[in-house]
Amino acid sequence: MKFGKTLLATTALLATSCLAQAETRVTYKSAKSTSSYYQMGVQIAEAMKAGTNGDIIVTVEESQGSVQNVMEVKGRGADYVFTTPPSLVSLAQGGKAMFKDKGHVKFADIRALFPIPSLTMHFVMSSKSGVTDFAGMEGKSVLLGKGSFGAREGAKYLKLFGLEDKIKLAEVEISNAVPALKNGQIDGFVTSGSWPAPNVVEAAASTDVHILSLSDDQIKQTKRTKLVIPAGTYAGQDTAVNTTSLPVVAFTTTAMDEATAYTLTKTFWEQKAKMGAGAPWWNGVNKELMSNIPGKLHAGAVKYYKEAGFELTENQM
Structure with a gap:
């Protein structure tokens, strides 16, 4: 009996060892x-x-x-x-x-x-703001956030496109972007992340928004990789959006x-x-x-x- 128990124990140990090696x-x-x-x-x-x-x-x-x-x-x-x-x-x-x-x-x-x-740039503006391109952002309240890739990249683009000091940077946490946009506290926000981006999905589902598209020349200025967000990715997005990404x-x-x-x-x-x-x-x-x-x-x-x-x-x- 002892031999049988020992044999079983040894067999179990070997099986466990083989499993560990296979994993x-x-x-x-x-x-x-x-x-x-x-x-x-x-x-x-x-x-x-x-x-x-x-x-x-x-x-x-x-x-x-x-x-x-x-x-x-x-x-x-x-x-x-x-x-x-x-x-x-x-x-x-x-x-x-x-x-x-x-x-x-x-x-x-x-x-x-x-x-x-890829980390994908989204420039999300409320339809109420009437903004459909970057030039239209002048004088509007925009949330960039702080410390993130999206915040740094967004600030860079605003400078590249001649909008530095021409918009109102909102003092709101990026985590509060959607409710702030919905209640009119801000006209838009900038975010980066994989697409579809959860906060952009939420924003488009709760209020009318327009996601800005970059021209080929603007994309070239950013020195980033072009990415196309297909039409229909977000609620109310009837056309493809040309934007930039960080692979x-x-x-x-x-x-x-x-x-x-x-x-x-x-x-x-x-x-x-x-x-x-x-x-x-x-x-x-x-x-x-x-x-x-x-x-x-x-x-x-x-x-x-x-x-x-x-x-x-x-x-x-």
Whole structure:
């Protein structure tokens, strides 16, 4: 009897050990827990678990920002996946801007896996304001918010388009933008985020709004990536909106093995439609966003993209 119990215990231990070995754990560093990008990380974690039958388990970590995500490459290992704009990776690898004098040999090992929803600029004006273009914003009360990418980018655009000091900057928290717009406290607000942006969805559903479209010349002045928000994305939006975006990508490093990178990339694209059914911002991710990745992809990701018929550039391989 003792031998039988010992045999059973040993068998159970071996089974548990094999299961542990079969299971791959990945850390996904995203954004602040209150942001839409953290929610995306949770959705990716759920998609990876479902798409691999639990073979890959993703743990989502909160982050204070994209720069921190890149900097942590220095001390992370093969299980590290993080999100950041490709432009920051380029700066890190070149030791420029916020990475000046903070370079590290591991930055050269950063590799892309797949694109996620871009940070998309929205200039939302109430229909009552009568504003249909940027020139019409003069003299109006506009909420930019503070400290965010959208606030900094919005301020830059107002200066570029000759509106600096010509509008009234509202002293309202960006979290209160929708009620402030609805009650007439402000004429409009500027926000960035994946599209459809939750606060813009809420604003369009609760009051009549007009989302400003940028001309090709204005987009060129911003030096950002053009993005088209399709007609019908928001309530009352009858035409497409031309705006700008900051691409965001999921990265890892060459420390990750090829098989794991391959499975992560393959599962992401195979699960994307299901994610989009529950969270529409995933519907804006398509093959065209691959062109927003200027640097190298992980070898495992390259393997999947070649199998799936994606067109890659020489720089990406």
